[in-house]
Amino acid sequence: xxxxxxxxxxxxxxxxxxxxxxxxxxxxxxxxxxxxxxxxxxxxxxxxxxxxxxxxxxxxxxxxxxxxxxxxxxxxxxxxxxxxxxxxxxxxxxxxxxxxxxxxxxxxx
Amino acid sequence: xxxxxxxxxxxxxxxxxxxxxxxxxxxxxxxxxxxxxxxxxxxxxxxxxxxxxxxxxxxxxxxxxxxxxxxxxxxxxxxxxxxxxxxxxxxxxxxxxxxxxxxxxxxxxxxxxx
Numbered sequence: 001x002x003x004x005x006x007x008x009x010x011x012x013x014x015x016x017x018x019x020x021x022x023x024x025x026x027x028x029x030x031x032x033x034x035x036x037x038x039x040x041x042x043x044x045x046x047x048x049x050x051x052x053x054x055x056x057x058x059x060x061x062x063x064x065x066x067x068x069x070x071x072x073x074x075x076x077x078x079x080x081x082x083x084x085x086x087x088x089x090x091x092x093x094x095x096x097x098x099x100x101x102x103x104x105x106x107x108x109x
Numbered sequence: 110x111x112x113x114x115x116x117x118x119x120x121x122x123x124x125x126x127x128x129x130x131x132x133x134x135x136x137x138x139x140x141x142x143x144x145x146x147x148x149x150x151x152x153x154x155x156x157x158x159x160x161x162x163x164x165x166x167x168x169x170x171x172x173x174x175x176x177x178x179x180x181x182x183x184x185x186x187x188x189x190x191x192x193x194x195x196x197x198x199x200x201x202x203x204x205x206x207x208x209x210x211x212x213x214x215x216x217x218x219x220x221x222x223x
Contacts (some may be wrong), residue, residue: 042216096154
């Protein structure tokens with residue numbers, strides 16, 4: 001089976017940094033994804049990690065440690081528009097993704 | 110650029126009725142997926158199709174069926190709806206030949222079964 005854990009909620013101040021952790025235990029591994037989902041909208045792709053290390057993309061960075069079954073998404077210089085749910089998803093092979101329940105980030109002024 | 114479209118946007122359905130949710134993509138992606146999203150549970154895979162003509166069961170397939178007659182369309186059918194199928198349904202597609210396998214999501218269908 002697949003087990004993907006991430007915190008339910010996080011709150012941070014505009015301009016600050018927030019780190020969303022994700023731990024996983026899956027039967028296979030072919031990469032880890034982060035998606036952003038604003039309320040009432042579809043998820044949209046943020047990042048993909050398949051090798052250990054940090055991937056940086058503008059204000060967002062994602063880190064992966066395969067040996068620890070661990071990833072984090074780092075959001076820097078937080079803006080009000082970053083208030084959303086962030087979904088961690090693991091590709092366990094065969095092009096299927098298993099999703100965590102999502103972390104709701106609230107950015108306060 | 111349309112990407113993935115879903116219909117209807119929302120629907121209220123009486124229990125026991127049959128319902129088909131439609132999904133169409135114009136990206137020529139090989140793989141397509143149906144998820145349901147419930148509060149606190151995240152996205153759960155219902156059925157998937159790696160290529161036209163083939164389908165497979167996901168994590169929560171009971172009460173649902175799919176077909177993949179061509180590359181573009183992937184309808185999801187509830188043969189006899191029950192209140193526990195009240196959810197938001199997302200269709201997604203991906204280029205199955207890509208290692209990164211990014212999935213693109215449709216706008217969703219909000220279904221209420223009474």
